[in-house]
Amino acid sequence: MATKVLVVDDSSFFRRRVSEIVNQDPDLEVVGVAVNGKEAIEMTEKLKPQVITMDIEMPVMDGITAVRHIMASNPTPILMFSSLTHDGAQATLDALDAGALDFLPKRFEDIASNKDDAIKLLQQRVKALGRRRLYKPIARANATTRPLTSHSTGKPTSSLTSLRSKTSGASEQPVNAASVSSIRASGKKYKALLIGTSTGGPVALQKILTSFPASYPHPILLIQHMPAAFTPAFASRLNSLCKIDVKEAQTGDTLKPGCAYLAPGGMQLMIEKAGALGRLKVIAGNADMNYKPSVDITFASASKAFGSDVMAVVLTGMGADGREGARMLKAAGATIWAQDEASCVVYGMPQAVTSAGISSHSIALDNMAEAIMKETARG
Template sequence: MGVKVLVVDDSSFFRRRVSEIVSKDPDLEVIGTAANGAEAVKLAAQLKPQVITMDIEMPVMDGITAVREIMAQTPTPILMFSSLTHDGAKATLDALEAGALDFLPKRFEDIATNKDDAIKLLQQRVKALGRRRLFRPITPRPAVTKPAVAPTRTAMSVVKDKAPVQPSRAKASIRPSGKKYKLLAIGTSTGGPVALQRILTQLPTHYPHPILIVQHMPAAFTPAFAARLNGLCKINVKEAQSGDTLQPGCAYLAPGGMQMMLERGGSHGRVKIVAGNAEMNYKPCVDITFASASKLVGGDVLAVVLTGMGADGREGARMLKGAGATIWAQDEASCVVYGMPQAVTAAGLSSKSIALDDMAEAIMRESGGQ
């Protein structure tokens, strides 16, 4: 029996189009459609779909409110459709924070240049979500007051954390290796925005290393995502720009549609943003950033591969591992999609598989962040 799908959109044309695409896959079955969020909440309870595709802007009840209601009453994996605009990015991030698991551009030409590829990707995403368990939505945290400029190591040492991280199972189960690091690198895709927020909001202001983040995300989304993380985290988070000198306690998010690399400069290295090969499947690409880090920083890297579809990060992790770096993967049970972590684990590159709720604590203990 196929994955049961509920399609929600106020446009009858879009409901019909998505339903047709989903139904073409023998492993998927559309069991209902809704024209607004209120109908979606009602049908989710009645029909018990395994996946819901959800529009954001709708009459009666918008998609974000519907996500909150569904996650409170009938928790179901939800795939959002979003416009590639600044407002669309903010709304999509709100939906993910409310409990949605994934998103795709609403215009199919924005999903992929080839129509067949766009259709295949939509079907793959729906099937992937239909196989996964659900996790509790993130409770929004108040914005953190921080210095107006990116802190240096000295500046960070005099700022006290307002909310110290509570001990977790990681303290008992994961012992630090004693290895010294110069960089933390994180790669992720589907499910990554929520996973990154859970991890980064737990890192203290005095976290001792720069952090590189590669999240598969459109160009319109990364500025809003970086700004949101920066407002929630005690560390600084910014969308990376060419020429950024890496600073401890600052996270650099690869800009959508581009590639993030490292070059020599300053005491920790400098960011270099390039357009990259037009034929690359991922922009930004975890493999490219990890490979660049392996050449500049060598073995002094703690690299973490989080939830995501596909195998991006495996070859970059292979290069890092060859240089002596430490590779960790998120465990299967806590992933939205286990593809990327599974790829590095199956290749024998990851030394630990760690639950998402334990990851921040493990990172801090391993890298001397507390």
């Protein structure tokens, strides 16, 4: 049975183009279109789509407000379309904070250099989101994209809406999902924590990093598949929300405890041996690389720089980026964990390392921060 899709955009040309692409795939079907956020809310209630594609800037009601209302009343996987600008990045992050699960550039030439590849990627993203099933929040405060201020740190805290979700056909708690209590700290001393992710990653990273104390004893490297226009805004947002420091990585950065370094979009992040903790190098990398940044490349460089003194975590995302880099880390004696299936937006990257026998634990997102701190608490 085809996945039902609602297309929301105030441009008749874009509505028609997206609808044509979606309907080209026999596993997808556009069941309705809406010209603004208000219509999107009404049609979501009426048509019960399994996926919504949503524009951000629209008359009557913008996409972010519509996302907030839909996630409160009829939680549905939402794919945002955004411009690759600073304002577009900020708005997209607001939409993800409101409950959207994924985003793509609105210009198809920004999705992929090849038209056919762009079409295929859009169809893949919609189908991946269509496998999610979202349910109303277990407990809900007033929905808002404005971050609340923490009295203890002076920094804002996350305002993300907590929704129950699972993959169609997957159990709510897979049998291989490890609880925090079941994890015994290995006692290893680490030099760095590495986290790789893609689809669903911005929300997952925010949830994990906002739980870390300012005194977290290790540097953290973040590899998130994200356009170059978005990573400065994402790093700035994480820094405003977290007790630890977060910055976009730059060549020459010396790794420091309690600081997270976000790989720049469109580039590759490498680790070099230098001093006690190492130094970062940002390079353009090969033009034919599928991912910029690539989790595999950063993980591989960490295996050479740190050997076994690394903990690497693979979070939600499409594809298998991170598997080969994690394999190299595992061979060097590093610790590899993965997010569990039930809490992933897309169980692709974590499944790749889990199925290959590389990760030692599969952990739910809600438990990930506590489990990481339990394992890496020693400085």
